[in-house]
Amino acid sequence: MAHPYVLLSAAVSLDGFLDDAGPERLLLSGPEDFDRVDEVRAGSDAILVGAGTLRTDNPRLLVGSAERRAARTAAGLPEYPLKATVSASGDLDPGARFWHTGGAKIVYTTDRGAQRLHGLLPADVEVAALGPEVEWRAVLAHLGDAKGVRRLMVEGGGRVHTQLLQQGLADELQLVVAPLFVGDTDAPRMFGPGAYPPGRMRLVETRPVGDVVLMRYVPTAPGTGRQACAADRRWMETACELAVQCPPSRTAFSVGAVIVAADGTELARAHSREGGDPVVHAEEAALAKLDPADPRLATATVYSSLEPCARRASRPAPCARLILDAGVRRVVTAWREPDTFVTAADGSGVLAAEGADVVVLPEYEQRAKAPNTHLLPPPGHS
């Protein structure tokens, strides 16, 4: 299942509201920011809003710039991104502008909602019934696998943003703060109450856009158990970047590793053969930077671009053992160890046998392999 990259986009007032409580949509962005949003839309494969936003704002969700649309078609893309919405109830106005503008459209709904919508919407709108409830992971899997969506822009509203962030499914938050107040407790807020990933998100950009300020944040807190979250994918990217920094070798893999606390704090990072040690492994070098008594290790996640080793000749303890002995019980990896140096190594099995959760992110396998291609059989040979 290939989840798209999920970008949440919204504008809020200085007092944190998405809109006022009146019937007309409150314009929070200025012309420069609407143009920026148009550019982000043009760079997305799909745009999603909740049914609440369709009912309240009646948006078109188009790419307004003819140049940007031309650039999309020149690149072999549809003129407009796919438009998607979610509605449990199926309470959608068939006359809404959403259905009658732009390109392809899809509604994710419940079986009950699909019954209600039967024959109601224009014939070119796809209605995807996802069972008694609409699970976000099922929506993202369908967008990725069936619709080929790699980049999804989510434009609200508050309930949709809240769920995607709370469920650890947002890869990025693009938040614009507008210089005005709403001051009405009946107005919708950007995020509702509930359990959010712990710790602090990472600020990756701030930029004035006209009289508003854009802030871009990415998640940091690892997932829990065997379920991967957006922050897991970001940390795996870091591990893959570290793997590229390894001194080259013909006798060992190039691997990157990061150890991250449950609240998203990076505890240590390392790569193979770091610091002039010709045999040190990435996970081993990262663990060596930490106090073994650090209480955060018990709830930390180890990210390693290659599965931790189960057996090794160069040192007494393989990395799977070192990780378990450090008390870590969650490991995320991109690539199972091939038979190049050790036959049927199964570091994941060693970890799982002692109760650790092992998550494999196959979408990063090629990146993890990239600095190791000289150690692998050519494609097509096993």
Ligand SMILES: NC(=O)c1ccc[n+]([C@@H]2O[C@H](COP(=O)([O-])OP(=O)(O)OC[C@H]3O[C@@H](n4cnc5c(N)ncnc54)[C@H](OP(=O)(O)O)[C@@H]3O)[C@@H](O)[C@H]2O)c1
């Ligand atoms: N400032 C901005 O950037 C911005 C952007 C967008 C929207 N807004 C504002 O946000 C407000 C609307 O926000 P909102 O929170 O009321 O609505 P919303 O998040 O747009 O939509 C909520 C609706 O989406 C459907 N939905 C959400 N999660 C679902 C799930 N897991 N399964 C099935 N259906 C699900 C439900 O539809 P059903 O009720 O049909 O089941 C739910 O009522 C409006 O005032 C709008 O102007 C502001």
